[in-house]
Structures are given as C-alpha cells and as structure tokens.
Amino acid sequence: MKSASILTIGDEILLGQIQDTNSTWLANALADFGIDVVLKISVGDSRSTILDAFQMCFDRSDVLFISGGLGPTKDDLTKPLLAEWTEDTLQLDELAFTHITELYKKRGREVNPMVQTQAYLPTRALYLHNEHGTAPGMWFSHKDKVVIALPGVPYELKQIVLQEAFPKLKMTFALDYIGHRFLRTVGVPETYLAQKIESIESSIPSHLKIAYLPGGGQVKLRITGRGAEKKQVDDELDTWAWKILNLIEDNVYSTADIELEQVFYQSWLKHQPEIYIEDNITSGRLIGLLLSAGIPIEKFKTHVHTGSNQMSEENGVYFYISKETDSEEVKVEIRYRTTSENFEDMKTIKPFPKLEIFQNMISLWSIEMGRKLLNILNQKKMEG
Numbered sequence: 001m002k003s004a005s006i007l008t009i010g011d012e013i014l015l016g017q018i019q020d021t022n023s024t025w026l027a028n029a030l031a032d033f034g035i036d037v038v039l040k041i042s043v044g045d046s047r048s049t050i051l052d053a054f055q056m057c058f059d060r061s062d063v064l065f066i067s068g069g070l071g072p073t074k075d076d077l078t079k080p081l082l083a084e085w086t087e088d089t090l091q092l093d094e095l096a097f098t099h100i101t102e103l104y105k106k107r108g109r110e111v112n113p114m115v116q117t118q119a120y121l122p123t124r125a126l127y128l129h130n131e132h133g134t135a136p137g138m139w140f141s142h143k144d145k146v147v148i149a150l151p152g153v154p155y156e157l158k159q160i161v162l163q164e165a166f167p168k169l170k171m172t173f174a175l176d177y178i179g180h181r182f183l184r185t186v187g188v189p190e191t192y193l194a195q196k197i198e199s200i201e202s203s204i205p206s207h208l209k210i211a212y213l214p215g216g217g218q219v220k221l222r223i224t225g226r227g228a229e230k231k232q233v234d235d236e237l238d239t240w241a242w243k244i245l246n247l248i249e250d251n252v253y254s255t256a257d258i259e260l261e262q263v264f265y266q267s268w269l270k271h272q273p274e275i276y277i278e279d280n281i282t283s284g285r286l287i288g289l290l291l292s293a294g295i296p297i298e299k300f301k302t303h304v305h306t307g308s309n310q311m312s313e314e315n316g317v318y319f320y321i322s323k324e325t326d327s328e329e330v331k332v333e334i335r336y337r338t339t340s341e342n343f344e345d346m347k348t349i350k351p352f353p354k355l356e357i358f359q360n361m362i363s364l365w366s367i368e369m370g371r372k373l374l375n376i377l378n379q380k381k382m383e384g
Contacts, residue, residue: 001226002173004030005039005057009050009068009078010152013042022067022150022157033166034175034226035063045075054085054147062145063169068152070135072114078149079121079138086142088122095127096120096136103134125149128164132156137164146172177230181241182257183221185248186368187361190219196247204240217361218260221248253368264367265293267374271381273336274316276301281321281330286363317374319366324348330362334369336377343376345369 006023013020020042027037039060043053050069057064069078083090097119104111118134121127128137133153137160140147148165150157169175185193190212194201201210207227213220223241225233245252254263268275277300279286287300301316320333328351335344347365352358 001036001176002034002063003036003038003061004063004065005061006037006041006065007053007057007067008042008152009045009053009066010042011044011075013068014044021154022152025154025158026065026067026161029161029166030065031224032178032180033169034178035169045069045077047077047081050077050081051085054081058142058145058147062173064145064147066147066149067157068150070118070149070151072117072134082125082138082140082147082149083122086122086124086140086147088124090120091123093119093121093127093136095129099129099136100134126168128160130156130160131163132159139165139168176226176228177233178224178226179230179233179237180225180257181223181237182255183223183241183245183248183252184218184254184256184258184260184263185221185251186218186253186260186364188219188251190214193219193221193248193251197244200243200247205236208236208240210244217357217364220257222257253371259293260364260367260371261289261293264290264371264374265295267371267378268295268317270374270378272299274301274314275299276314276316276318277321279319279321281323282359282363282366285359286319286321286366289363289367317370319370321362321366330358332362332366332369334366334373336370336373343373345373 006026008020008023012018023040023042027040030037039057041053041057043049054064066078066082069076080090097116100115100119101111104115115134118136121136121138122140124140126139128139128148130136130151133151133156135151135156137151138149146169150160193212204210208223208225211222211224213222221244223237223244225237227233241255245255253260275290275295277287290300291297315337318335318337320331322331323329324331330349330351331346332349333344333346335342347369349362349365352361
C-alpha cells in the first residue's frame with residue numbers, strides 16, 4: 001500500500017483567512033484512488049519552515065503533494081525552494097510558456113515579465129498542464145519517490161490531480177483497488193451501532209475496515225475494502241454490508257452515500273403529495289432541508305393543527321412539531337392522509353443543550369418519520 005503526505009503552504013491558511021479545502025479534497029480523492037494519507041500539515045511562507053516540511057513529509061511517505069506557493073509574486077516560495085531542495089535550477093519550460101502565452105492571448109492581454117516567471121520550472125521537473133490558470137503543476141521523481149507540486153486555486157488543483165497526476169501515478173505504482181459500502185443511519189449514536197454489530201465485528205477480515213462517521217444527528221457507516229482483485233473485494237464488501245444491515249436495519253435509511261432529505265425526496269417523487277407544516281421549533285430548518293432536496297416551494301402549505309383527533313380533509317404529508325406543555329420536550333407528529341387511508345407516527349424528543357443541533361435533530365427525525373410513512377403508502381400502492 002502506497003502512502004502520501006499533503007503539505008499546504010501559505011500564511012493565509014495559518015491565519016484563518018481562507019479555509020484549507022484542498023487538503024480535505026485531496027485526502028478523500030487519494031483514499032478512493034488507493035493511496036493512504038499518513039500526514040497532512042500546513043506551513044506559512046517561511047523559507048526554513050517550508051524546507052523542513054518538505055523533508056519531514058518526504059521521509060514519511062511515497063508521494064508528497066504540495067499545494068500553494070506557485071504564483072509569480074515574491075511570497076510564492078514553493079518552486080524556487082523545491083529547486084534548492086532537489087539541488088536543481090530553474091529554466092524556461094517551452095510547454096509552460098506556450099500555454100501562458102496562448103491563455104493571455106485569448107484574454108486579450110500581453111504576457112508581462114512577472115507572469116513569464118511562472119513558465120520557469122526546475123530542470124528535472126515534469127510539466128503538468130493547468131488548463132485553467134498560468135501556474136503549471138510539477139512532477140518530480142526524487143530518490144525513488146514522487147513529489148507533486150500544485151497551485152492553490154481549488155479548481156486548478158483538482159483538474160491537474162485528476163487529469164495529470166493520477167494517471168501518472170497509476171503508471172508509476174501498482175495500486176490496490178479500493179471499494180466502499182455505506183450504511184446511512186439517523187437518530188442513534190455511534191456507540192449504539194457499535195454494540196449492535198459487536199457480535200460479528202471481530203469476524204470481519206482484516207483487510208476490510210469499518211469507520212463510524214457521526215455528524216448532525218446522523219452516523220455514516222463506511223465499510224472499506226482493498227485488494228488486487230476488484231471482484232473479490234466487491235463480493236466481500238457486499239457480503240459484510242448485508243450482514244451488518246441485518247443487525248441495524250431499523251436505523252438505516254439508505255445503503256447509498258446520500259443525504260436523508262434526498263432519500264425522502266425520492267420517495268415523495270412517486271406521488272408528489274402536498275406537504276403541510278406546522279413548525280415553530282426548528283427556525284425553518286425542516287423546510288430548508290426539504291427545499292434543498294428539490295421539492296418545489298409551491299408544494300408546501302401552512303396548516304393549523306386542530307387536535308389529535310381532527311385533521312384537514314386535504315390529502316398530503318402533515319408535519320406537526322410542537323413543544324410539550326410544561327416540558328422542554330418537543331413532540332414530532334407526522335401524518336400521511338389519502339382519500340382512503342391515514343398513516344401516522346409520533347415521537348417525543350428530549351432537549352439538547354445546543355439549540356442549533358437540537359433543531360437539526362428534530363428536522364432529521366421529522367424527515368425520517370415522513371420517509372417511513374411514504375414508503376408504507378408506496379408499498380401499499382404497489383401491492384394493490
């Protein structure tokens with residue numbers, strides 16, 4: 001298994017002026033590609049710090065990805081320091097210069113001397129084409145390892161990685177196939193899920209890994225497998241995902257890596273009922289999630305709850321979210337009315353100290369209850 005380090009360079013990252021989305025994206029992309037990320041760090045625009053970081057990352061991995069510091073200004077130190085670190089010199093690269101010239105010509109501008117410096121690369125670096133910008137990527141084969149330098153602009157970095165760097169890495173290393181299976185759950189903590197699957201977890205082969213990824217009232221179970229043979233890995237993943245699903249099926253809303261509101265939307269699409277909402281608790285979070293999933297705004301109606309034994313004559317999905325009298329608990333009541341049948345569900349949710357998290361939990365519980373009722377209706381229609 002090959003390993004990678006990710007080094008991001010720039011004072012603006014350390015000062016919190018921009019978010020380091022590049023290393024997050026790179027780590028995910030590398031995991032899917034079959035390379036383990038063993039180190040991820042950020043450093044400022046300091047010559048000695050950058051040189052130290054080069055060596056530390058290089059010593060700990062087979063591939064070093066560097067993001068940032070490839071621009072034309074004096075604070076962009078990555079390229080000259082890479083030349084120094086590899087005991088190389090900079091010279092004009094014809095491919096880089098031609099690309100910059102053509103790019104500026106399309107924009108109706110002249111290439112000035114400062115921009116032209118971006119066409120100077122270390123003599124032993126291979127040019128990686130940046131179709132969106134003037135800073136080329138660079139590939140070094142150094143002491144039987146690989147160093148890949150990338151611009152810090154996210155869409156430029158992604159294009160170079162996917163179209164230039166990854167194909168070259170495939171030809172350089174024999175990489176394992178990596179596959180994933182997902183079980184998306186809502187409303188239960190990771191410790192509960194771990195206890196439910198404890199009886200089989202010790203039997204899972206060592207080359208299959210389970211990750212519990214909690215967040216926002218949900219837990220995503222990711223089962224990852226790797227190996228030389230794709231079919232063998234996929235078959236094992238399917239087998240063990242099914243075994244785990246059988247133990248926690250009541251809590252799983254999807255076996256695809258998809259958000260709960262999107263699953264609700266797919267169920268809603270089959271009949272597209274009106275949605276009635278009475279909600280003074282979530283500050284619009286519930287309706288915001290449903291709108292973000294794609295349900296048209298005109299499908300939402302306001303409704304006043306007139307009591308548990310009375311309801312509107314209109315067909316549709318009813319969400320009632322209210323605070324219990326003399327209690328901090330919130331009652332979530334979901335109903336689905338058709339001309340011939342009514343389905344309903346109710347849950348009381350205890351308060352959570354942080355209001356935003358509490359509102360999100362209530363919204364998710366409401367959507368999950370609505371999804372289950374929609375599935376009951378859809379199933380009955382199929383059977384009928």
